Structure formats: structure tokens, C-alpha cells
Amino acid sequence: MYDHKISATDKLTLYRDLAAALEALVAGEPDGVANMANAAALIWDTLPDLNWAGFYRNIDSELVLGPFQGRAACIRIPFGKGVCGTAALTRTVQRVYDVHAFPGHIACDAASNSELVVPIVRDGLLIAVLDLDSPSTGRFDAEDEAGCVALSGILARAI
Numbered sequence: 001m002y003d004h005k006i007s008a009t010d011k012l013t014l015y016r017d018l019a020a021a022l023e024a025l026v027a028g029e030p031d032g033v034a035n036m037a038n039a040a041a042l043i044w045d046t047l048p049d050l051n052w053a054g055f056y057r058n059i060d061s062e063l064v065l066g067p068f069q070g071r072a073a074c075i076r077i078p079f080g081k082g083v084c085g086t087a088a089l090t091r092t093v094q095r096v097y098d099v100h101a102f103p104g105h106i107a108c109d110a111a112s113n114s115e116l117v118v119p120i121v122r123d124g125l126l127i128a129v130l131d132l133d134s135p136s137t138g139r140f141d142a143e144d145e146a147g148c149v150a151l152s153g154i155l156a157r158a159i
């Protein structure tokens, strides 16, 4: 049984504990799908106020849905479209305070109001993006961004 109950109250500790739990969870496992699935579950369990947490993979320069937690979502997203496609095309983190103000935002779940998308890059190649959605406007701050960038570094070697 994996029991990674993380109960830190400050974000710095929360993300440090989450990163340590993720490292432990993927250690020695070469299967990327298994590692993405467990990562999505761990993030979903640990971070409050999310309605979606998961991955879109770069398959021949198109984003294709990967393992996630939350409601069924759009399967394919072209590079450059929506928040995920913008993160993939520009390889920059997209931290969106209000998704309804983001041009071209793809509303997979009407409950989403803010979003954080982090590119996962290995050896100069975009492998996937990590996508977190929240029902709360402005849910993600700079600490969430830094914490998720750290997670993407671990994932870059594990997926």
C-alpha cells in the first residue's frame, strides 16, 4: 500500500513533501504511463481545490490526453490552442488567473475557473504537459508554479 498522506499547511513544505513522495513513487519504475497515473493520483490527493489534474502527451506535435483525475476531458489539443496548447507551443508555464479571460481557452469542464499548465521537457524535447484546473478563480500563485515546475523536473525523468 502506498500511503502518502501529506498534511503540511504551508505551500513550501507541501510541495517539498509532494516532490519527495513523487520521487519515491516513480523510483525504479520505467513505465511512463504508470508513473503519470500515479503522479496524477498523488497530486489530486495532495493539492486542495482542484477539479482536474493530469497530463497531455506530445504525440507527433499534437497534445493527446494522458492519465488524469477528474472528469472526462478533451482528447486532442493542437499545439497553440487553449492553455495547454500554448504551454506546449511556447514551452512556457501558463498560470491563468481566470480561464474565461484566456483567448481560446478550451472548456473541458465548465467548473474550471483557473488553470496551471507546466511543460515537461527532457533532452530538449517536449514530452508532455502537466495540467491542473481549479474551480476557484486565481487558485494558483507563484509558489504553486515553482512547486509544479519542480514536479515536472522529476516527471521529465520518469515518463
Ligand code: SME
Residues within 6 Å of the ligand: 052, 073, 074, 077, 081, 082, 083, 084, 085, 104, 105, 106, 107, 108, 109, 112, 115, 131, 133
Ligand atoms: N482547459 C484546457 C484544456 C484541458 S482541460 O482543462 C482538462 C486548455 O484550455 O488547454
